[in-house]
Amino acid sequence: MPGILITQHIPASFSTSFARRLNELCSITVKEAEDGELVLPGHAYVAPGHSHMYVTSEPVGYKVRLSDDPPVNHHRPSVEVLFRSVNKCAGKKAIGVMLTGMGNDGAEAMVELHNSGALTIAQDEKSSVVWGMPGSAVRLGATDEENKYHSEVQHNLRSLLVDILIVDDSRAMRMIVKKTLRDAGFDDHDFHEAEDGAKGLEKVKEISPDLILSDWNMPNMNGIDFLRALKEEGIGTKFGFITTEATTEMRDMATDAGANFLISKPFTVESFEVTLKDYIK
Missing domain, CATH: 3.40.50.2300 (Response regulator)
Incomplete structure (x- = not known):
């Protein structure tokens, strides 16, 4: 499985324990992201609660980068920052997923990712606790379909990931x-x-x-x-x-x-x- 990058709006004091708990529950390796590390297959990287996370393309592969730049859409880390960097480095080879959350962070960058040919998925309103972020993405046309057709999405993901x-x-x-x-x-x-x-x-x-x-x-x-x-x-x-x-x-x-x-x-x-x-x- 290709590397997974996760930006979530969580306090800085919580991201380390959050990543550690996910690692205990998941069959892949989950860790809090560190600046400059290589994005490896079978690994998921959680943005630290105090830093933006973005990705760069290097001769050896994709690398994680962290920054303390000002908040974007009132958030640091920001989904907008991550999606824009992924679009720049991977474009149509990427998969972008927007899950439940307040506000509209990441919606505009998801449109750009979608327009580059990437598979983009937004969580549907029925299953969301708060449909702010995925709802904003859907309204902007950032996804082909709101995630209503679960089996079709599963098939598309499997074809792309294996x-x-x-x-x-x-x-x-x-x-x-x-x-x-x-x-x-x-x-x-x-x-x-x-x-x-x-x-x-x-x-x-x-x-x-x-x-x-x-x-x-x-x-x-x-x-x-x-x-x-x-x-x-x-x-x-x-x-x-x-x-x-x-x-x-x-x-x-x-x-x-x-x-x-x-x-x-x-x-x-x-x-x-x-x-x-x-x-x-």
């Missing part, structure tokens, strides 16, 4: 892996490709995939070095090898490097089903 990166120096093998994934029932997901570990590392920073399936022996950067490079960058994306290198020694090396699983070539639809069911929902 990305699988296939890394193999053989184009034919990449095609076979994709076909096997589809035959195993994982056909609702988005597939991306890279021809070696170096290109894979670039792709990870670009798309923040949910799962990486990698060959072991590749030119430029092999699979084990690719995995180690990810870990050195602090990227914890689920990672599995699909390789003929299936000896006990290789399996131990893969596990020690942080791999979640190893599938031997030649593989079957059944081996994909059994191995990947815990990693692809």
Whole structure:
């Protein structure tokens, strides 16, 4: 899952404990945002109650930035500040969600995000405690639909959020892996490709995939070095090898490097089903 940035109007004394409590309840990592940290897949970052939070695009990926600039729409942190920065860096690749809250903070910036082609969702009036912020966004035309069609929104989110990166120096093998994934029932997901570990590392920073399936022996950067490079960058994306290198020694090396699983070539639809069911929902 791509990184999530959360701006909520809460007191400065409460944001740390709020983030800590969410981390205890959620299956992803939730933390209070720190200035300059990399936005990692599978992580959610809560804006400190005393600072604006915005995001910048850097060569290594998206980074969190904090500032004590004056309040915007009477708020610091402000949703307006966050949405505008996301629009500048990610545009149509982003997803913007406006939940219950008083006032109109973020509504105008959500219009800009929407006009850039991003998926934008506003909580509906019936389920909102206060329909101020999402209501303002809806009235300004910041969303295609008020969130009335839950199943359709869920489908759109799932299609956008689930990305699988296939890394193999053989184009034919990449095609076979994709076909096997589809035959195993994982056909609702988005597939991306890279021809070696170096290109894979670039792709990870670009798309923040949910799962990486990698060959072991590749030119430029092999699979084990690719995995180690990810870990050195602090990227914890689920990672599995699909390789003929299936000896006990290789399996131990893969596990020690942080791999979640190893599938031997030649593989079957059944081996994909059994191995990947815990990693692809």
